[in-house]
Amino acid sequence: VIAKYEIVTDDKTKEKLAEEYHKIGVNLNQIAHHLNNGGAINKGLISSIENNVSTLAQLRRDLK
Numbered sequence: 346v347i348a349k350y351e352i353v354t355d356d357k358t359k360e361k362l363a364e365e366y367h368k369i370g371v372n373l374n375q376i377a378h379h380l381n382n383g384g385a386i387n388k389g390l391i392s393s394i395e396n397n398v399s400t401l402a403q404l405r406r407d408l409k
Contacts, residue, residue, distance in 0.1 A: 362404060365400065365404060366404070369397050369400055369401060372393060372397050373394075373397055376390060376393060376394060
């Protein structure tokens with residue numbers, strides 16, 4: 346079974362989604378860079394990861 350999805354939305358919404366995904370990607374890249382350079386994991390970092398994952402999940406729900 347091959348499922349295909351088509352998301353239909355206006356340009357303003359597409360721009361907002363792209364902007365949000367970009368911000369999340371930048372945040373996650375900064376976290377990865379920090380950890381790859383021997384940075385410690387702390388409560389603030391864990392909170393940032395949780396917030397990014399939560400935002401991604403919400404964006405995904407909003408698309409359905």
